[in-house]
């Protein structure tokens with residue numbers, strides 16, 4: 060495993076990080092010890108960068124994985140909150156739940172186009188937390204290439220966590236879709252201005268997993284991306300990754316995705332209803348929050364809804 064410094068932040072991370080979301084209650088809902096053992100396995104193999112979020116409810120897995128170990132991975136968390144006091148509470152929750160005085164990286168989670176001003180309170184809180192030394196770096200996660208580009212000109216922003224994959228699945232450009240090339244341009248701007256860049260959704264939320272090696276090659280070849288965050292839900296996912304980066308993978312190997320399930324990321328869904336119209340199995344319904352949700356009993360995992368969702372909130376895991 061290679062290691063890189065995230066921009067000017069002085070934070071050293073593994074070239075591939077572990078997204079912890081898949082083991083948690085929003086996806087596989089693994090028992091605590093099983094989920095923790097997957098994190099521990101990733102750490103044993105040299106992964107030193109973990110991505111979590113207030114919304115993922117995965118702090119207990121990380122805490123359990125680190126209990127009694129000598130590992131001190133870089134932990135990045137984030138919150139969807141808007142105002143100062145909610146962000147203060149989110150940082151406090153992370154510090155307590157992870158049993159850490161300092162959280163390495165804290166982000167505005169899923170910053171959408173035109174939303175930066177609206178979330179200024181939360182952003183101010185991140186600046187204050189950094190000044191107090193309870194976070195080391197702050198930044199944003201986003202699917203939007205305009206937001207990514209905007210961050211290149213924000214001096215207080217240390218790191219960006221944008222979405223990128225070879226097919227451009229889920230890349231947003233304001234109210235419409237953007238392309239992978241356009242997102243790479245925005246990422247390059249951030250990289251050139253000294254921001255640390257770590258990327259998400261190399262497999263387009265599972266929709267590109269059938270082209271596993273092509274998807275990994277694309278992101279790992281980009282020098283402007285310091286680290287690539289990959290969600291691991293089982294040990295085999297980690298073994299596959301190392302087989303690929305160590306050159307042991309047969310060129311025609313792709314993981315079996317036949318047992319995968321579909322799920323709608325509630326933090327990403329905008330409730331537009333497109334997927335409800337597309338699904339002929341009537342497997343999608345609006346939940347009590349007005350957001351789309353999948354009835355696993357009816358879903359045929361055809362993937363049509365995922366292809367139609369404008370914000371790529373529908374993932375396969």
Ligand code: SF4
Pocket residue numbers: 323327328329330331332333334335350351367368369370371372373
């Ligand atoms: S298409 Fe996407 S954003 Fe629209 S309701 Fe479905 S999951 Fe949500």
Ligand code: SF4
Pocket residue numbers: 321337338339340341342343353357358359360361362363364365
């Ligand atoms: S994967 Fe197919 S069956 Fe399942 S919810 Fe989406 S469109 Fe419906």
